[in-house]
Amino acid sequence: MTNTLIENNFRTNRLPHIWCSGCGHGIIMRAITKAVDELGYNKDDVCVVSGIGCSSRAPGYMDFNTFHTLHGRALAYATGVKMAKPELKVIVVTGDGDCAAIGGNHLIHSARRNIDITTIVFNNNIYGMTGGQYSPTTPTGDKGTTAPFGNIDKNFDLCKLVQGAGATYVARSTAYHVNMITQQVKTGLENKGFSFIEAVSICPTYYGRKNKKGDAVSMMNYLKTNAVNVKAADKLPKEKIQGKFLIGEFYKSQEPEYTEEYQKIIDSFQKER
Amino acid sequence: MTAEKTKRLKINKEWCKGCYICVEFCPANVLEIKDGKINIKNIDACIECSQCELRCPDYAIYLGGKKNEK
Numbered sequence: 001m002t003n004t005l006i007e008n009n010f011r012t013n014r015l016p017h018i019w020c021s022g023c024g025h026g027i028i029m030r031a032i033t034k035a036v037d038e039l040g041y042n043k044d045d046v047c048v049v050s051g052i053g054c055s056s057r058a059p060g061y062m063d064f065n066t067f068h069t070l071h072g073r074a075l076a077y078a079t080g081v082k083m084a085k086p087e088l089k090v091i092v093v094t095g096d097g098d099c100a101a102i103g104g105n106h107l108i109h110s111a112r113r114n115i116d117i118t119t120i121v122f123n124n125n126i127y128g129m130t131g132g133q134y135s136p137t138t139p140t141g142d143k144g145t146t147a148p149f150g151n152i153d154k155n156f157d158l159c160k161l162v163q164g165a166g167a168t169y170v171a172r173s174t175a176y177h178v179n180m181i182t183q184q185v186k187t188g189l190e191n192k193g194f195s196f197i198e199a200v201s202i203c204p205t206y207y208g209r210k211n212k213k214g215d216a217v218s219m220m221n222y223l224k225t226n227a228v229n230v231k232a233a234d235k236l237p238k239e240k241i242q243g244k245f246l247i248g249e250f251y252k253s254q255e256p257e258y259t260e261e262y263q264k265i266i267d268s269f270q271k272e273r
Numbered sequence: 274m275t276a277e278k279t280k281r282l283k284i285n286k287e288w289c290k291g292c293y294i295c296v297e298f299c300p301a302n303v304l305e306i307k308d309g310k311i312n313i314k315n316i317d318a319c320i321e322c323s324q325c326e327l328r329c330p331d332y333a334i335y336l337g338g339k340k341n342e343k
Contacts, residue, residue, distance in 0.1 A: 002285060003326070003335040015288060016331055022292035026330030178327050204292075217297040220328075 009033045011063050022216025024175030024201035029058045031178050035185035048091045049078040054129045055095035055122030072103030075110045078117050086259040092119040097127045100136040111165035111194050115258035118188040118195040124203035132206035143210045158198050163251045168193035170251040174200040176223040192257050281337040282319050286310045289333035295325035
C-alpha cells in the first residue's frame with residue numbers, strides 16, 4: 001500500500017527501512033529516486049553503488065542495479081563499473097564518514113579524473129551506524145562519543161574540497177530542501193563528468209542528542225532557517241549570513257570525461273591494426 | 274465519512290515511526306500522532322499540498338488517486 005513512485009522504484013518488501021525515527025536519509029533517498037524517475041531512465045541502466053554506513057544502506061531499498069561495497073570504497077567500485085560499462089548511469093550514495101574520512105582519497109581522485117559518476121553524500125555530521133563518533137564534517141566544538149568535550153578538529157567543507165579537486169558539478173542541498181535535491185541530482189545525472197551533491201541530513205539519534213539540537217522537527221527547522229541560497233548570499237549583508245551555511249549550485253563546467261578519453265586511446269590503437 | 278472518500282490522503286501506519294515531521298510541516302494542521310503513529314485528525318482541512326508526502330522519511334503518508342496509486 002503505497003504510491004506509484006515508491007511502488008515502481010523501491011523494493012517495497014524491504015520497507016520500512018532501518019533508519020531511526022526522524023532520520024533525514026529517507027527523505028533524501030526518495031528525492032534521488034524521484035530524480036531518476038523524472039528523467040525517465042530505464043531502471044536497468046542505472047547502477048547505485050554505496051560503501052558502509054547509515055547512508056550506504058540506501059541501495060538495499062532502491063530497485064535498480066545496486067552494489068553495497070567496502071567502507072569508503074564506493075567510488076573505487078563505481079569507477080570500475082563505469083569503466084566496464086560506460087553506458088550505465090552510475091550513482092554513488094555515500095556518507096560523510098564513508099567519503100570524507102576512509103574514502104577521502106577516492107573522492108578527490110574521482111573528482112580529479114572527472115569520471116561520469118554522480119555522487120550524493122548524505123552528510124549527517126557524525127558516524128551514526130557505529131555509535132556517534134565524530135566525523136570529518138562534525139563542526140568544530142560539537143560533541144560526539146569520541147569527542148565528549150567537543151571536537152577540536154576543523155571540519156571539511158566537502159563542496160570546496162571536491163571543487164578544488166576538479167569536479168565539474170558541485171552543489172549542496174538539505175533534507176529540508178527536498179525539491180532542490182531532486183533538481184540537483186537531475187542536473188548531476190545529465191552532467192557528463194563527476195557530479196557532487198552534498199545533501200545535508202539530520203541525525204536526531206546521535207548528532208542531535210549529543211549536541212542538544214532537539215528532536216527531528218527542531219533539526220529540520222534548523223536546516224530551514226540556517227541555509228542560505230548561494231544566489232542570495234552575495235546580495236545579503238554579511239551579518240545576515242554569519243553562522244549560516246550556503247546551499248545551491250556552486251560550480252558547473254564542461255571538461256573532458258574520463259571514460260570517453262579512455263575510449264579514444266582504445267580507438268587510436270584499433271585504427272593502427 | 275464522505276469527506277474521507279473525496280480526499281486522497283492515505284496513511285500506512287505500519288511504516289510510520291512517529292517522528293512528527295509531517296505534523297510540523299502540514300500547513301493545514303490535518304495530522305497528529307496518536308499512540309506513536311500518524312493519525313488523520315481533521316481530513317476536511319486537507320488542501321492536498323503533498324508536503325507530508327514530500328517530507329515523510331518513511332513513506333508512510335501520501336496522496337492517493339489515479340495518478341499516484343496503483
